[in-house]
Amino acid sequence: xxxxxxxxxxxxxxxxxxxxxxxxxxxxxxxxxxxxxxxxxxxxxxxxxxxxxxxxxxxxxxxxxxxxxxxxxxxxxxxxxxxxxxxxxxxxxxxxxxxxxxxxxxxxxxxxxxxxxxxxxxxxxxxxxxxxxxxxxxxxxxxxxxxxxxxxxxxxxxxxxxxxxxxxxxxxxxxxxxxxxxxxxxxxxxxxxxxxxxxxxxxxxxxxxxxxxxxxxxxxxxxxxxxxxxxxxxxxxxxxxxxxxxxxxxxxxxxxxxxxxxxxxx
Ligand SMILES: [Zn+2]
Numbered sequence: 103x104x105x106x107x108x109x110x111x112x113x114x115x116x117x118x119x120x121x122x123x124x125x126x127x128x129x130x131x132x133x134x135x136x137x138x139x140x141x142x143x144x145x146x147x148x149x150x151x152x153x154x155x156x157x158x159x160x161x162x163x164x165x166x167x168x169x170x171x172x173x174x175x176x177x178x179x180x181x182x183x184x185x186x187x188x189x190x191x192x193x194x195x196x197x198x199x200x201x202x203x204x205x206x207x208x209x210x211x212x213x214x215x216x217x218x219x220x221x222x223x224x225x226x227x228x229x230x231x232x233x234x235x236x237x238x239x240x241x242x243x244x245x246x247x248x249x250x251x252x253x254x255x256x257x258x259x260x261x262x263x264x265x266x267x268x269x270x271x272x273x274x275x276x277x278x279x280x281x282x283x284x285x286x287x288x289x290x291x292x293x294x295x296x297x298x299x300x301x302x303x304x305x306x307x308x309x310x311x312x313x314x315x316x317x318x319x320x321x322x323x324x325x326x327x328x329x330x331x332x333x334x335x336x337x338x339x340x341x342x343x344x345x346x347x348x349x350x351x352x353x354x355x356x357x358x359x360x361x362x363x364x365x366x367x368x
Pocket of ligand 1: 107111143329
């Protein structure tokens with residue numbers, strides 16, 4: 103079965119001694135895990151500028167734009183690698199670059215990092231979603247409960263702009279109990295273009311995949327993502343592959359939904 107990793111990065115996490123990897127390492131680890139296509143959502147430094155010390159932000163638009171060019175260069179040399187352009191909507195130049203990169207065959211969407219770029223996605227949501235609608239581009243949103251890019255904010259915007267495909271990454275709740283907020287929003291959102299990504303180690307908890315698919319939202323809008331180099335892909339993949347759900351559900355999660363979301367056969 104094909105496996106599309108809809109969410110990976112490479113680069114150096116400056117405030118931990120682990121969770122860093124070169125582009126080549128990520129590609130090697132992915133291929134070893136059986137991943138057949140990899141969508142890179144920027145380098146780690148697109149979100150966390152090492153020059154800001156422990157402050158996990160990147161407010162340097164020149165650095166973000168330079169990294170986008172680098173990721174395009176790296177991914178375009180590998181037949182199984184694709185990218186999303188990291189957009190910071192606080193800068194007109196970033197919209198221009200994103201529009202330009204979306205014309206490249208390997209650039210399949212947009213990545214939004216509101217919490218790391220220092221704005222509230224609700225405040226700039228109309229600018230972001232009207233741009234995505236104009237470009238007919240899908241977007242991957244960093245989305246956890248943090249006051250900047252919380253899943254309900256993305257779901258509200260997705261309902262307001264139903265033609266825009268939007269994926270809320272990191273399906274888990276910050277606190278206990280694990281509420282699976284992303285999955286509940288998929289069930290209730292007026293738009294069928296709202297997706298959620300499974301990228302978090304919690305999603306390998308015993309029977310959580312079965313519970314999510316059977317009891318909450320089905321499998322039509324869930325996508326596998328590793329968030330490499332943060333997490334080991336084999337662990338989450340084993341949880342999906344060994345889950346007690348139909349093969350059709352596994353195919354949805356592992357590649358079919360990704361192909362629909364990105365409008366791309368991987
Ligand atoms: Zn990520």
